Structures are given as C-alpha cells and as structure tokens.
Amino acid sequence: MMAEVLNVENLRVAIDSPGGAEVVRGISLTINEGETVCLVGESGSGKSVTSLATMGLLPKGSLKPVGGTIRLEGEDLLSCSAARLRDLRATRMSMIFQEPMTALNPVMKVGDQITEVLQAHTKLSNSACHAKVLEMMEQVGLPDVTRIVSSYPHQLSGGQRQRIMIAMALVLDPKLLIADEPTTALDVTTQKQILFLIKELQKRHGTAVLFITHDMGVVSEIADRVYVMNRGDLVETAPIDTLLRHPKEEYTRKLLSAVPSLTPRAARPVSSERTVLQVTELVKRYGGGGFLARAPETLAANDVNFTLKAGRTLGIVGESGSGKSTVARCVMRLIDPSAGGIRIAGHDIATLSRNGMKPYRRKLQMVFQDPYRSLNPRITVAESIMEGPVNYGTPRAEARARAEELLELVGLPASAAARYPHQFSGGQRQRIAIARALAMEPDLLVADEAVSALDVSVQAQVLDLFAEVQERMGIAILFITHDLRVAAQICDDVAVMRRGEVVEIGDTATVLGNPRHEYTRALLEAAPGRHWDFAAFAPVSAA
Amino acid sequence: MADSTPLRAALRLPTAKLAGLGLGFAPLIAAIVLLLIVLAAVFAPYIVPHDPIAQNPVLRLKPPSADFPLGTDAYGRDLLSRVVYGARISLTIGIGVTVMAVVLGLFIGLVSGFFRTADAIVMRIMDGLMAMPSVLLAIAIVSLFGASIWTVMAAITIPEIPRVVRLVRSIVLSAREEPYVEAALSLGTSMPRILWRHLMPNTFAPLTVQATYVCASAILTEAILSFLGAGVSTETPTWGNIMAEARIYFQLKPSLILWPGLALSLCILSINLLGDAARDILDPRMGKREG
Amino acid sequence: MPVYFVRRVLAAIPVMLVVAIFVFLLLRLTPGDPAAIIAGDMATPAQLERIRDALGLNDPLHIQFLTWIGRLLQGDFGTSLISNKPVLELVEDRMWPTIWIALITITLSVIVAVPMGVLAAWRHRTWVDHIVMTFSVLGFSIPVFVIGYLLIKLFAIDLRWVPVQGYKAPSADIGGFAIRAVLPALTLASIYIALIARMTRASLLDVLNEDYVRTARAKGLAERRVLFRHALRNAAVPVMTVIGTGFALLISGVVVTESVFNIPGLGRLTVDSIFARDYPVIQALILLTSGIYVAVNLLIDLSYSLLDPRIRY
C-alpha cells in the first residue's frame, strides 16, 4: 500500500448560522499517493463543499466545518492557522476549478499568474521563476509558450486556459490535486485531452488526485476508486470496476442506470408524412458592418438543409460553437437569417416582420437550455404558462385550467401553479418550461440544450417526458445537444454540425452507429466511457 | 454552473434574505429616525409651539428659552417650529423629485432600452442633459419660472432624469437578452407588454437604491440653491433655506445652522442607510455572494 | 483605437449641440435682461431700450442663435455683455483655479476613498464596514457649505494652520497654492470620497465572489495581494466610471466651495454670469463645463482598456 496523502474522517460542514443545517454529514475518505479517486453524486450532494473544506476555502460567514478531521500527510488542516494553510496551498495541495473561463484573473497575464505562485512560496530568482514557468507550460502541452506566457486569459481557448490552471496547480509539485469538475465546460475533444494530461502528470509526479465529476463516462475512464455521495452523506465506495459492475446501494444503481446509452435506440415507425419544418440553404452571419468600425464577421451557419416531419425528433449535435443554437434561433425567428428559407407547414417565414410572425408563433415553441433563467422569476408558474394562450385570445379562466392540466401532464401537482419558479428544482423548472411550450399546442418544439444543465437522474426524467409528450401529441421536435448519449436516446434523425456546416445527416442508428464523416467519428471517439454500458452494469457488448 | 443552486433559490425568499443578512442595527435605527421625521412633518401644525413665519423683530436671535426651545432666528421666528415645518417642505421636495425622476426616467429608459431607433436620439439628449452642471441648470430654471417649490423641484428633477434613464436602460439592455424575454417573444407577447411585465420589474431593485440617492441629493441640492440665492421664499421654511439664511451667523449663533443641519443630515443618513439595506436585500446577486 | 477615438469624438458633437441649443433657449426664455444690470438702479425705460439695441438683444431669437453658433464655429466665443472682456480671456483667467482644485480633489479622494472601500469590502458586514460606510454617507449628508465653514473654523481660525481664503497660482507660489488649496479640496472631497468609497466597496464585493479570487486564494497568496493585485484592478472599471460621472457633482460642489473660500474660479464666474444674465459668458461656460465632462468621460472610457485588457476598441 502506498502512503496515505489525504485522510478525511467524519467531516461535517454546516451552514454558518445558529441552527444552520449540515450540508456535509460525516463523510470519510482517503487518497493514496499516485491514486485517482473520483467523487460522484448528483448536484448539490456536497462534493464541492468537501473539497473546499480541504483547501480551507469555505466561504467565510456562510459555511463552516463543525466536526471531523482533515489530514494532509498527517497534518490536521482544520486546526492549523490561516498562515499555515496559505503555506500549504499550492505547495502540498492544489485545486483546479470547474470553469476555465472565470477561474483566471482576466486582467493579469497568464504567465504572471503562474509566476505568482512561485513568488509566494519560493525564493527563486526572477529568471529562475520564468524558466520554471515556461517549463511547466510546456509540460502541460501548451503550444508556443513564449507567446502564451504573456497573453491574457481571454486570448486563450477554454482548453488552453484549463491547461494554465493545471500548470499553476502543479508547478510546485503538490502531493494532492483536487479537480472539481475540471472539464464540464469543455467540449468532448478538449475534455479528452485534459483528462489524458492529468493522468500523464499524475504518473510523472506521483500526485494523489481527487477528481470530482458527475459524468460517469469520465469516471469510468480515469478512476481507481470511487466515492458516491448523496445529499451530504457518503453512500458507497469501491474500486471502479467493482462499482460499475456490482453497485451495492440502490442510489448508486439508480445513478448508473440513468446514464443514457451511446447505443442508438431502436428506430420508431414514421407515423405521419406531414412536413412541419423545412430549412433550405440557411445562412447566418454575425457582425460585419458597423459605423466606422469593422466588426469581424462570423459565419455561424452555412448552407444548412433539413426537413422535419410531424411526430419525429431531429437531433443536431456538434461541439461548442458549431452553430447549433444559431440554427435554432433562426428557426424560431429570434434572429433574422442572412439567407435561405424556413418553411413552416409550407409557408416561408424567413423574412416575415415581427407582426407577420405573430400567427406562426404559436406553432413554434422553444425550450431553452438554462432552466434557471428561462422562467421569469417574478411571475407565478401559472402566469408563465398562461401567457401564450392569453396572448392569442384564450379566456384567462380557461387558460388557467389548461395550465393546471399541463402541470399534471409534466408530472407536477396542479397546486404548483400558484408558486414561483425559485420554489422548484432545476428539473422541475425545465418541466414547467416544457409545459409552457406545450400550452401553445405547437407543431414544432425546439429544444436547445434543454437537458444539459441537469444532472443525469433529472435528465432522464425530462427526456422521458419529451418522449411521452411527443407520443401523445405528435409534435415534431428539433433537439439540440452536444451530448451524443442524449442524442442517441431521443432522436430519430441526427445532423452533425461543424463550423456552421452540417457534415452528416441521417437516421440516428446510421449516423452514430456507423459514422461516415471523420468528424462524427472523432466526436464519438472522444465520448468518455463509450465502452461501458452503465445501465447494463457491463461493457458495451461487442456488437 | 449548477454549483449551490438550491441555495441560490433559497435566497430568493425574502425572509431567508432578511434572516441571513446581518446588516446590523443601522437600517432599523435609520427607519425609526426617518419615521419620526415623517411623523413630525405630517403633524407639524399640532406639535410646533409657534407659527413658523410669524416674525417678532424684538425677539430676534434669542437663545433657547422655555417659549422658544431652540431660540429664534434673525426675524424673531421660532427656530423649532421652522425646523419642524422645514421637514415638510424638504421631504416634499425629496419625495416629489424622486417620484418625478423615477417615473419619467423609468419610462424613457424602458423605451430607449428596447427600441433601437428611439435609443440613439434619446440618449444623445440625455447625455447632453447629464453633461450640463446640474446646479447651474437648476439656477437657470429657477430664474426662469420663479422660485416656488414646484420650480425648485422641477429644476432638481431635470438633471436627475438622465441618471435614472441610464440605469434603467442598462438593466433593460441586459435583461432583454434573458431567455425568459426570448421565451415571451416566442409566446407572441407584444412589445409593450414585454416591457411592462418582463423588463420593468427587473429595474425595481436597483431603482429603489437609486431613488434613495435621488431623494437625498434633491434635499441637498435645494439647500445649495438656497445658499446661492436661488431657493424658495423664506416664508416657506425648508432645511435648506433656514441654513442658508443662518449661514452668516455660523460663528456667532451656530445653533441656527446646527439644528436644521442635524435634521437634514439625520434624514439623509437614514435614507442612505435604508437604500444600502435595500440594495443588500433586493440585489439578486447577494445569493452568489454567499456561494 | 484611433478609429474608436474618432468615433467617440464625433459622437460628442450631437451631445454638445444638444447642450448648445438647450442653454441658448433656456437663457433667452429666462426673464432677466443684461441691459438692466448694466444700466443700474436709476435707469429709465428709454435708456434700457437703447442699451438692449446696442447689445443686439432685440434681434429675433433664431438670428441671435445662428450668429452665436456661426461665431462659435470660428472659435469666437464673443465678449461679455457686462464687462466687455472677450469671453475666452475671462474664462482663461478663471479656469486654472478650478482645474487645479478639481485635480487635487480627485487625487485626494482616490487616495483616501479607495483604501476605505477596500477595507469595507474586505471586512464586509463587520463593524469596520459599518463605520466606513456610515462615515462615507455622512460625507454625503452634510451640505458642502457647512463642511466648508466647519473646516475654516477649525483649521484656519482656531488652529491657524492655513489661510481662510484665497488662491495663488501654483506657477507663482507652489507653497502658497498648496496651503490655500487644502481646505477647498477637502471640502469638495467629502462628497467624492463618499461616492468613490461606496462604489469601490460595492464593486469589490462583486469581484470578491469571482472564481479567480478563489483561485488566487487557492494559490496560497497573502490576503493583501489577493485584494490589491487581483480584486482591485478588476473592480476598477465601475470605480473609474463613478469618478467620471461624479465629475458633474464636483462641478456643482465647486460653485459653493469657490464662494466659501473665495477662489476666483469657473463656478463663481458661472453663477455671477447667470445672475447678471451675461449670455455669452454663460453659454460659453456651460458649453465648456459640458465639454470637460464629456472629455473626462471619454478619457475614462479609454482608460478602461488599460485596466482591463479584454476591452479593446
């Protein structure tokens, strides 16, 4: 057995107010040198709090440890002084945060941000510092380090920024590296590179890694051992293989079976030949023009063509920035397409004015990505759902009754109608947003990353809801996602986008099961855990 | 992204907000002081010992006595009565200016935030108004229409409007990018209704804070106008003109300036403290601050 | 950058035009007649009329406006109706005292207010925060002239550290200038300090919640470095903005301060001119102060890109 680097015993963290609830209720975990331990669990289960407690970075005045011990190589972190903690950070323990976009100081050159760590903890000369920084940046695989060292964060891509974070965390060779969802914000290809990098570095330095994620795919690829948390409690711990094959606890089983499979579901029969949406040669350019200033132009969608029939789901997949949302917003006419046609039941709406759009609005509805911002927080749920029908002349009482029905349809009590959005969880809100869209009885529902913000168990519920509704109402769905697993489970057809162009389109089984375009293949390659079928607790059968 | 979301939701509850704020006693004391001042203003006729404008030259500049608890001013008028009555006018000016500036600013700001075409013109005019030194503008306006409390109010309001407009507009500009506004758009909600129902409520919290500044600065500006000789008539006691009239006695009879000054400062201090508290309570980002 | 600069300068033109029209109309609609002040108490109606004619005040409004704008475009601000001096000359004399006092005030305010705001934000919701905020609100709630009088009483009369009033050009006598500038600058700074300290605090509170501050702490940096190196610079943009918009407040405060401390500056010139209805002077002054305001805010906008490399024009 290797040396124990981190030992957390019976840690309890509570909200820092009289009688504040405990958000972490007695968890214990250990990590050994060179080991990667994953901490999983659904959102809000206390993963981040645990890691912050270890770093001594719990937000002052709102959370405080109330029991237990955290030992880093035997030294008790909860009882040591603030100065001592500062000394330990970066030298013995480091942390990488989730959002590479915001975790770096935007007004400081990235090189300086790494140098700072050296200056704070070592007595190296300036030139030695500089050399060391360059060396570290090379180690994390950054290209053209001499340029990047004096760049500002906004001049780097997300993956590059995350590499800077890693360089910063590892420059002093800490014993412990905590990575709190370090790749969630990155697209799959970049994610794959970063995971590989961490693994590499860990091997080289023998670092103990505590890796926090809710992506079981990632877990299956990197973990040695896994801890599962639920609502502040530690549910289960086991080596990765054991956990995936023989989960002991009910909660773990539930979590694993909620992970959608990459294997496309069986094709559904075509129920209707009615074409709801036809997009032809759609082009959207952003920017350009401008008074005296030349705004740079982005070609966000280029020559996009597809048709969608009633009762069918078309998925659009592709990595971040590939133009998926742009297409959706053009279809919804929230933005004006630069060229091309958009036909709704045969009528071209691409150039209609705001007023001209009005009759078509009710046929088109959208569910937005962010469940927290797509509902007006100041308006009751019922009012939100009624808004559309009332706009089109439905009497209020009738609209209200319909709203309650719809709430029940999406699995919420009718009594929820009088409440406000903040009183619901993310999954519930997304269901409300769906109910709102359905209230208009649309022919076409556009869902732009409608489930990406939800954790797997909630995600599964919402996806089921989509399927159910579609079956019942025969709505056509344009489903936008970057998650191939989700696409595989819900779409009849899939279009793959890259840099504004559709590179491959066809039925799901063909596109995902037998990709022809190399980009599609690369995407599938990068999907973490693609060899494991979580729901079946077994590797993907060699099909 | 999903980090601490249940918490953020919890913080939307006003009760939870109040409980967790720990603002100290300051806002409470401020509220009490302000309430007392308002009550004094409302019931002024019943609580003052003398007519605030009745002069008695023989009794000018007398020190405090049983009959004149704070002494008398240069016309032999009772200082206490004047200060209490002054609360009436000063508060009227503060509140009147605030209401006018907020209502007009809100309207103009909403419209120019949402309609690009109106925006360019309206904002140029607002920039122009904002660039002009407000006190000088006020003096000019007061000279133009005569120095009644209405013109003084108008004169103070006009330079405040652009500030409110800018605030409202900036909120509208960012709020109109919110998905729920897009959602309303795709539900076929009309423009005016989107403005009214979805955008305007966003402005309430920051406007409340801004309003307290406007209110405080209106009361102060009135004092400055009086100081410069462009204030309302001495027959209408305001804290500003009481102080302005008393300023030459600053060294000989400081109490003449002390009492109205104290009332004014307490009032503005309270308004400001309440404004700060309002910001802390209403600011939706407070949730983030905790997490 | 140059393109942006040109664009901003061009954008200032309509603003200044709005100001010009507004001021012109306001003045001409205002009762008051420079002829009356020139003629004095014993003037008869006929005398007033003759003076008005001589000053061109009987011309139709649009003619007066066009004449004025036409001359302005040639750089001619006209001559004072009352003292007959060219407006430019008058303004030049009076401009420097105001500019100097304003500069000192801003410097002083920033030096005092920023650390105050940082302290309050860092010790958010502790007694330190409450005290700092209460003091800064106090700066807001006492009329400028009262603060001026108090300072004079204390430092000039009782302690006799500085003169009561007056102004000396720094070029002539730097010591004399400094000693006379202290009190007016302090007086003016009271509002400004309040404004900047509050904005620093608010903006810093936002920034302190940012991920990169957490990152900085995770690096084991000293708290001082986290606050001043990482947080403050990110919080600087709104603070700069408030310094710019607060400039308007400063100009208003200047009017009073110049009276109390007898500084022959622009503020008093403007008030005097308004009371004397010296149209060419008022017009020029308000255009000038508005122009300064616009220019200051333009500079501040440009400074954003120094503070924040993400902002590029």
Add this chain to the structure above:
Amino acid sequence: ETITAVMHSGLRVLDPVMTTAHITRDNAFMIFDTLTAMNSDFEVTPQMASFEVSDDGLTYTFTLRDGLKWHDGGEVTPADCIASIKRWMVRDGGGQMIADRMESLEATGDKSFALKLKEPFPYTLQAMSKPSGLALFMMPERIASTPADTAITEYIGSGPFKFVPDEFQPGVKVVYEKNEDYVPAEGPQSWFSGAKDVKVDRVEWVTMPDAQTSINALMNGEIDYMEAVPVDLLPLLQGVDTVKTDVLAKLGSVTIGRMNFLYPPFDNPKIRKAALMALSQEDVLTALIGNPEYFQVCGAIFGCGTPLEFADGSETLTSGGDIEGAKALLEEAGYDGTPVVLMQPTDVVTLAAQPVVAAQALRAAGFVVDMQPMDWQTLVTRRASQAKPSEGGWNLFFTNWIVPEVSNPLANIMLNGRGDSAWFGWPNDPEIEGLLGEYASAADLDTQKSVAEKIQAHVMENVNYIHLGQYNSPSAWNAALTGVADAPFPVFWGVGKSAD
C-alpha cells in the same frame, strides 16, 4: 505698500456713464477726477477746476488748475472736459436738465471753458458735483467722444490712481497703482473735495461673496479693509485689537418701497396710503440691521442730517405703524382683495428682509400678499415691465439708496412724476412736477427748504414711495491703516499703512 480691500460687490462695468451701480462709481473715483466736488457740508468746491458764476446766473466759467495730466501723459484740456460733460449730459437726469437749458458749452482759453444757460438753473453746480447717481468724471476727448450708449474700452483718467488693465478680473479683482504724476488740489480732504493724497503704492479690490470669509480674512490679516460688515457680525470683530470698525458713511443709506401706480390696488392713493400706514420703520430696520445703534427711524424723505430734513406726514412710519388705521382706510377705499405682487430678491442680503417684514404687516392690515422670490436680476428686469401684475408685472418692491442720492429733490429719481418716463412704478403726478419746477428755480436756500417741505408732505400723502428709514453700514479695517476717512463711500486717498 499695498492695501487689499473687500468692496461691497464685484466690479464688472467700468464705464461710469453706463451705469449708476455704486461699485462702478467707486472705481471711477479712483481713476478719474471730477471738475468740482462736494464736501461733507454738501458744498460745491473746486477740484480739477475753479469756477465762477456770472451775476445773472447764466454763465459758468471753469478754469483748470495747473499740472493736470492724463495717465497716458497727455495734458488735460478744455476740449477733453467739454466732451466728457456732453457725454454725461446724455445719460444723467441732472445733466439732461442742464442740457435742456443750455445755450452753449465752449472753450474760452487754453485752460478755461464756459457753460452758458438760457435761463438760470441754480442746481447746475450741484448736479455737476454730486458724487452719486451718475457723477461727472473727466476723460480724454478721444475716450469721451464714445457715444453715450457704447461702453468705453480705455480707462485713462487723471485721478489719483491708475487702473491696471492686465490685472483686472471682472467680478474678482481690480488693481490700482499710485498715479505718481498726480498733483493734489489745495485744501484739506473732505469727502471728495480737497487734496487727494495717495500714501500707498497699490490698492487691490477683491470681491468676496461670503461676508464671513471676509471677516475671517480680515482677522487673519489677509485683507486690510472691508467696506460693508453685516451689523450682526460686528461682535466677531469687537475685541480683536488688530481690527478697527466704524461707520464711515455717517449719513448712511435709506431703504424704500416703491409701488406700481399703473395697476390695482396701488393705482388708488388711499390704498397706497393704507399700505404706508401698515408699515413700521422700526420693524423693517430691526429685521434688516438688528442692532439699533446702526439704524435710525427717520421720517425725512431727504434724509436725516441733511439740509432738507423734514418729517411731515411720517408719524405712522416712525411710531411703529398703525394697523388699525390702515385697516379702516383700506375698507374705506373699497379694497377688493386684489393680491399685491411683492417681489423679493433672494440673492441680495441687504434687500431680503424688507419684503418679508412688509408682507407680514400688509397681511395684518388686510392686504392679500403674493410674495414672489426671485434673484435680483430677475427683479430689475421685471420692475421695468409695465405688464399687469398677474401677467409678469408687479405691485411692490424695495431698494436702497445712499443718502446723497435722495437728499436733493432734483437728484432723487423717485420723485419724477412724468408717467411713462418716470422711474419704475410710473407715477403720473403733475403736482410734484410743479413742485420740482419750483424747487429748480428757487433762488435761495430758504425758498428751497419751503418747497422741499411741501414735497415731503406730498410724497407722504400721495405715497410716491415709502421711506422706511435710514441705516448705517459699518466698515472694518486693519488697525495698521491710517487716515481712513469719513465719506459716503470709501476713498483710498489719504489712507496709509503703517510699517508694522
């Protein structure tokens, strides 16, 4: 040696013919000289010129004394003086009266010139020597030939001080240098007559908008002289041994109220009288001045302490007002409640109190008073308006004069009764015009006095204006100053500064 003085207001207009503003006149006395001058006994004495009146009273011959030079070095000639007199005559009331009667004004030699009249006008020398209103100053011909409606742009005089144009900041600062070439006239200094002996190198007038600042500056030795100290603030200076205070303008000033004769209610003489009866000089003066040592209840419209001091008809004013009488008279006159539009200047300290006190008294008598605050500039514009009070006109305002401006019936502009061309308020009063004519042609002092008494009685009865009493403003100066002299307004000749 420099004397730094804070004057009552800032100097902006420099042409003494353009305005009657006191500060412009004060400035003119520094840089210009006068032909003749008035001494403290109201007597006309030679200054630049000696004079002779022919027995028939028709010819006035002036002979310039030797050594007179303009500041630019030129000699003073009769032509200069004639041009100056002519320019003055266009603007000054007294000057116009002379012009109306003038036969010729011509040089009679290198040093002398003569003014010939068509009919005797005993007031001639008084008018030419009066120190206030529009005083008659001598300028070089090239400057004096500027039309009277156009302001002069060069300030070259022959007076005891030279104006320093480079250091002039309108409204802020005026600087004078000693005129080294000045040859003082003979005789002791008395008011504006006698020797103007300059004892310092430089005089600086600075303006301070805030009286308290001035007082503090004086106590700190930052300034040497303060023309007008608010009486209420005198206690601050008393007991400060580096500062002396005294009333220099012994005659002082009067404060008056003027009604608009064109519109109700004050087109009715009875209602005017009722208003007069309601007012009390003591109340007004107490509110205005405070300390009774510095004001004088005085019923004489020509001023107490002047040769024409009569008190006829002033009983109610001087005895605290007669509210009851006013009420009765108002009723009798059938006052219908027409509001009295009372203009109140808010930015002039010496005029702020009168309207406030008057409003209370008038209300007590039953008047409806609409007091409208405004800045002084709005007031002076509005008082020139003959519109209805409800449409931008007015009914009543107050102002102050120094006593020499009202002490002579012909100089007192408020007595003019020629309707539209009269002073603001525009009384059409043939009766007083008759009396003024009588006064103008009165040959001797006794006749003048008896006519003046009739004028006094008439003004009180007809209420041409309301005389509200007389007051003094104390001045204060550094104890190191010597020779600070009594005069209706400050003069800086004769003033020295002792070394310490």
